Amino acid sequence: MGLAVVHTRAMLGMEAPAVQVEVSVAKGIGQFQIIGMPETTVREAKDRVRTALLNSDFSFPVGRITVNLSPAELPKQGARYDLAIAVGVLLAADTLTLEHLDDIECYGELGLNGELRPVRGTLPSLIACQQAQRLALIxxxxxxxxxxxxxxxxxxFATLREVVAHLSGAQRLPLIQPSPLPVRTMAHGDMQDVQGQHQAKRALLLAAAGGHNILFVGPPGTGKTMLAQRMLSILPPLNEQQALEVAAVQSISQDGFQAQSWRQRPFRSPHHTSSAAALIGGGSDARPGEISLADHGILFLDELAEIHRHILDSLREPLESGIVHISRAKQRASYPARFQLVCALNPSPCGSFDGDLASARATPDQILRYLSKISGPFLDRIDLQVEVPRQPDVLRHGIQRSPQSSNEDNSENSADSSSLLAKVQAARELQLERQHCLNSELKACDVIEICQLSEADHEFLVAAVERFKMSHRAYHRVLRLARTIADLDAAGRVSRQHLSEALSYRALDALLRQLREL
Known part of the structure; x- marks a missing residue:
């Protein structure tokens, strides 16, 4: 009969704060009590631990058992403390003897038969365990x-008996060794799958090269979703640090970590009826939302105008900062949200808009009210607005290339994803060498220095901004996009040609101006 202390970790957003499981076994009337701000699932651990010990052929101590989860002010939830409590009970009852207890951490759920079951948030705990220079039992x-x-x-370990055999030295198991890195796959197809839509493919190349957000505007069936999916094939693979961050978010999510997605950029496409909590994150335990699950990947929002305005506006801060803070009454968590936004919409509520107002069954006022669901500050955060029209030539020629693209075998329009990826990587290397970040991440104070213009070109841009009534944020985003166009051309300076192309990617703004003038 005595006292034992076992190390484990809680799950608090992306963090894994250390928790000490203090187990005391004393003489007295049989009682098993867990204190230290436990939630319901943690309080139920006493029944799981008792039954698992008995079914694993270990004697359960008779007496007053008190388990304290320290620090007491930290909320504890989930069944991740079962293994630490079971090991603590065996140590306090002198059933198990262990000298180097400070060198290990335990996390895992116990089944009634003594089986060890997986828990969420293992990867963040292991990263923190590694920093603390300990070894973990999982x-x-x-x-x-x-x-x-x-x-x-x-x-x-598969069972509690294996854990005890390992700790007692009866049957030591080897450490889990690092796995080999997987081969990059094209799970979402190749850019050559897209027939026609040359301007949209050029815009995708720019978005991938500079990390810019993009909006596709066009009628149904023109390939907007297909284009968004193919963008993954021209984005560079994740580096080690980015891949660990993505895997850590997946580890604490409801779906859990999927080994086959290691070092693959995520692609999330929530339905347009998703709630703000599902998109941003939240709930009673402040779980990550779609924007965090899309970290270092793509968040695709289809039917953009059908999403409630307040939900879209809640994306504005994460788009700027790359992080989302979720505050609840009992818990507060911060999650990474460095996603690339790809949106698509049909500009008319009737669904038959085909590039001009004459093709729509809705009136200009109805179309304007429909598009007004998207706020101006949200649109300011989208660098490229691209029209994706119908392609009659593609339908006429079937799966063959259109006459326009048949003479452009060496151009971006007919290039496959591997050749476009090479251009994206070259442009990104220029940006990282010059400013240590992508062009889309440039701060406003650095944009003017990085995107220096001649006096005539500056006057040209200012005149365009005043004519189109663009905001200061949109002005800076045009400059960032022009810098990306110049980087793809390997140009040292932003010229009027680059500015003109950047200004041409304002399809929705042009449509809104046309509607307001009617």
């Missing part, structure tokens, strides 16, 4: 997450 089903780290820091 369920074998979480071994894929442990194998992502380039240093072996965890042991995987």
């Amino acid at each position: 369920p074998s089903q979480n071994a894929e997450e442990a194998a992502l780290l380039r240093e072996a820091v965890a042991y995987g």
Whole structure:
């Protein structure tokens, strides 16, 4: 009968704060009590632990058992503390003897038969465990997450009996070794799959090269969704740090980490009826939303005008900062949200708009009210607005290339994803060498210095901004986009040609001006 302390970790957003499981076994009337601000699932651990110990052929101590989860002010939830509590009970009852207890951490859920079951948030806990220079005991089903780290820091176990045998030295298991890096796959197709739509493909290239947000405007069936999916094929693979961050977010999400998606940029496409909490994150336990699950990847919002305005406006801050803060009464969490926004919409509520007002069944006032659901400040955060019209030539020639593209075999319009990816990587290397970030991430104070213009070109841009009644934020975004166009051309200076092309990607703004003039 005595006292034992076992280390584990809580799950608080992307953080994994340290928790000490203090177990005391004393003489007295049989009682099992868990204190330290436990939620319902944590309080239920006493029944899981007792039954798992008995079914694993261990004697359960008779007496007063008190388990304290310290620090007490930190909320505890989930079944991740089961293994630490079970090990603590065995140590406090002298059933198990262990000298180097400070060198290990335990997390895992116990089944009634003594089986160890996986828990969410294992990867952030392992990263924190590695920083604390400890080794972790985890369920074998979480071994894929442990194998992502380039240093072996965890042991995987299937049952509680295996854990006890390992700790007692009766049967030691090896550390989980790092896994080999997977081969990059084209899960979302190749850019050559897209027939026609040359301006849209050029805009995708610019968006990928500079990390810009993009909006496709056009009638149904013109390839907007297809274009958004193909964008993944021209984005560079994630580096080690980015891939770990993406995997950590997936680890704490409801779906969990998927090993086959390691080092693959995520592509999230929530339905337009999704709530603000589903998109931004939230709930009673402040879970990550779609914008965090799309971290370092693409968030595709189809039917943009059908999404409630307040939900779209809630994206404005994460789009600027790359992080989202979720505050609840009992919990506060911060999640990364460095996603690239790709949107699509049909500009008319009737669904038959085909590039001109004569093709729509709705009146100009109805179209204007429909598009007014999207606020101006939200549109200011989208660098490229591209029209995606119907392609009659593609239909006429079937799957063959149109006459326009048949003479452009060496151009961007007919290039495959691998050749476009090479251009994107070259442009990104220029940006990182020059300013240590992508053009879309340039701060307003640095835009003028990085995107220096001649006096005549500056007057040209100012005149365009005044004529089109653009905001100061849109002015800076045009400059950032022009800098990306210049980088793709390997030009050292932004010229009028680059500014003119950047200003041409304002399709929705042009339509709104046309509607207001009627």
